[in-house]
Amino acid sequence: MKKSFFTLLALSSVIILQAQYNTITIPEALYGTNFNLNIHESTKQIRTGNLTVTGSINNETFWGPTLIINKGEEVHMNVTNNLNESTTLHWHGMHLPAVMDGGPHQIIPAGTLWQPYWTVMNQAATLWYHPHLHETTQEQITKGVGGFIIVKDPQETALALPRTYGVDDIVLALTSRSYSTANQFDSPPTSVRVYGDYMLTNGTPNGQISLPKQYVRLRILNAEVERGYNLGFSDNRTFYIVANDGGLLNAPVAATRVKLMVGERIEIMVNLGNDTVGSSVDLKAYNSGQTLGFPGGEPNTTGQFGSLLNNIDFSVLHINVAATTTATTPITAVPSILASNTYWTAANATVTRTMTVTGGQGATPFSLDNHTFVFDYIDKTVNLNDIEKWTVTNNNIFGHSFHIHDIEFKIVARNGSATGVGTHESGWKDTFYLPRNESVTFVAKFDDFADADVTHPYMYHCHFAGHEDGGMMGQFIVTGNLGNDQNTLNTDFSLYPNPAQDKLYINLSDASTEIYYLTLTTIEGRVAMMLPQPQWQNGIDISSLSSGVYIVQMMDKKTKSVTTKKFIKK
Template sequence: MKKTLFIASVVFYSIIVQAQYNNMSMPEALYGKTFNLNIHESTKQLVTGNQTITGAINNETFWGPTLFINKDEEVRLNVTNNLNESTTVHWHGMHLPAVMDGGPHQVIPAGTLWQPYWTVKNQASTLWYHPHLHETTQAQMTKGVGGFIIVRDSQESSLALPRTYGVDDIVLALTSRSYNSGTNTFVTPPASTRVYGDYMLSNGTPKAQYTLPKQYVRLRILNAEIERGYNLAFSDNRTFYIIANDGGLLNAPVAISGTNRVKLMVGERIEILVNLANDAIGSTVDLKAYNSGLALGFPGGEPNTTGQFGSLLNNTDFSVLHINVGATTTTTTPITAVPTTLATNAYWAASDATVTRAIAVTGGQGPMPFSLDNRTFVLNYINKTINLNDIEKWTVTNNNIFGHSFHVHDIEFKVVARNGSAANVGTHESGWKDTFYVPRNESVTFVGKFDDFADADVTHPYMYHCHFAGHEDGGMMGQFIVTTPLATTSFSSTNAFTLFPNPSSNILFVALKDVNTEIYYVTITTITGRVVMMLPQPQWQNGIDISSLETGVYIFQMMDKKTKSVTTQKFIKK
């Protein structure tokens, strides 16, 4: 009888404890080579009272689906913007042509279909996608627009690692939000300049819990914040292993044990393995942010709870995921050990660089916005011109009281020094990176090769910038193009063309007057000028699919790759 009462008490206590938490959303997984992404507004119950208006993609109510893609395959994205405003979608960490990159220049107006495509050159890694429209990035990311990309390759697939999505291999987007009282809408600019949220969201779920099997599990963690950093470890100080960061697998796992933590700043990703095999079924452990008592300048370490840099989470330790230990998975063979070797990356060294550049964090005093090299972002100004296949060494110096998260588009690079010394580079950031943190009064040096993609077109450059969304919107961004020494601006081709539909009128064919013409960009508008389709470097030879268009009269605008001149033709969709 006593035993029965004891078991009943344990079950009752377990129910009470779990009632304090919400089951965390796991984004839908999409597989294949073609992905349809519908960006739209939605609603989600995040706090008691009114539902909150959110930004979402496809069937999600906050955030978007996880895209699974394979190295060396060509992927195509059909991105439809059904928001009530323009947006862009940047493929963060992806190595791809600038015209497909989704920076501030590839603006997708409301109601428009954008169709980028590229061949995947990244190795297996956890990447992500998010808005990058100048001056509205913070507002749109606050609403929840974004999602994960998981790249797979043969090297990663050959390893004994957890990879059953949503079971022993999960994605975890960490962020926080504040709400307007009464309406429960998100606090967003320009109504407020607050940069830290008061309440934790994991995959868009407040007070998140998730059940993971009693074995080794894999967590792909992204800092998807507006500005806050996370100092991560488990509540019982158990050992966990970092197996990958931004650009993919490390050469060997890095153990984080005892009271050691790993700092994850805005835009950075890590993949970790943690062993739950010794935990009893029904037991719990928390993944926590140990954000109290950190050095001055750590974003989110400020002591104040109100004002621009205030938050109820500031300078506190808090749970980011409450883990319930469940039964060992029966769908796959459980992973029981951490591989000793993961990859054979050959990294660039400082001595490999043939070009050296210095970038300074500037501004931020009084009303002056943060900037890079005393210049804020200007849409048509190119800060740096880089030669194709050059190996460059950049040193970013921050002589400012505030730390910054620095991101470079297009390439993965190697961090080779902090404050001038390789010894200061953390083992957890020893792999390929595309984002790093520069603390106050410190510097970071990295080396990267700008290969594969050259495009002298100044209308679609790559970006480098602070990934704090407010700083980014304020102009803390620079632009670069990659050119080839053979590039020239002197051409004699003509980009005259004619259009003809097939009998179904769903495929539009282009006939070029000059066979040497290369189509760089196609934009299709209504007769009143509203953009409905955007096709960067379209593969037009087999026709252009216009089945998504309603019947009516349209204008077809073609930009020539060499001259960048634009020619237009009218056509009728029947």
């Protein structure tokens, strides 16, 4: 009887232990060149009790689908904002024209369809997309609006790497949240807290996953509002970093710990082939005892910078080892050579710039070079194809995460020394950690895209959502040869058929006019469609519009003047 009691107790303990984990959601994968993304509010049962109001895309209830695209293809995004407020959608890490970038200037009003497109020029990499509306970024990211982008190319495809999505190739968005008594997310404008109390992995608390007994690939994104992660496994096993922000490293980097700051991505391979089926291991954040200024290293548990996860080690994913896959050939080794990247060096730079983190004392917001973000102020003008060296210095007590749009760069020095650059950040980057009292120097080429239009600049900023909402952002334009005939165009146009049913065609009075932007509004002034640099020659698809009277505003590329015409949608 006593033996049965202890057996029952032991079984109960196992059941309780297993019940504390929840299987994480793997976002739906979307393939192709045309993507329909519907941003809307949803609800999710994250905690016991009330449903939590979330921000989601398509059929997900937190976060959005993973877009899987190929280098060299032209991709079209049909982004519909069905939130009750404006938003933007930024393609983080993507090399593309500024007018398609989705920064604070490409505002999508509620109820509006935005249709950017571009040719994919990035090499194989893990990128992501997220809101970037000034002063509202933290609130919308907290709700869970965002998603992964996986770029594929022939170089990566030729390697023996895990790439069966959701089986041995896993996307992991790491973040944390705090909740009100009604189970709603703490976020602006009702809360000023920057760290969550409870871990979410792909929007799942106490996340777990079953992975096959072989090498697996984890594509990890720090999707936090502000917290950093010092990642490693609970048994201190070695893993291999095969890619970071911009794609494959030239060779894998063996590690037992790696720091990942907001906006950064890494791809790691970890060997589960020596584990027993049914065993488990945790991917953990070893965040205790970090140096002063590490985001999330503060000792306090309450207040603006307080959190129950501060300055402790905690699990971010519980991994259960399952049987080896049979549908595909398991990967049993890490390739010794991954890529043959050739990087810019400091000697290649013909332009040198410096930048300093400023502000942050008392009620003064953080800024860059003592200037907070203003929509119509251009901080830097860059010449097309220039190779530039930027040094960003942080003399503040707090660390930051620095991100620049459009280009990828090579970090060439930390604190003036090449030896200070971590091997895990040896590849192409678009985001880096800038600790307190340190500097980072990077080199980049500003190629392919030039646009002197100051209404659609690129951004650089701290990726802590609260800091960028507070104005810790600058903006730059890239200028090239814009021609000398800007005042000789006739920008008039006509529309046909009118009334129109499914397609609307444009006839330009001057064939040399280039359409920079088309905006379709209702007669009452509500924005219905936004088409940056549209491919208008085969007609504009207006089938999604309701019947009524609309105004077409056409901005030409050279003069940036706006001409309007009216049409009727049948």
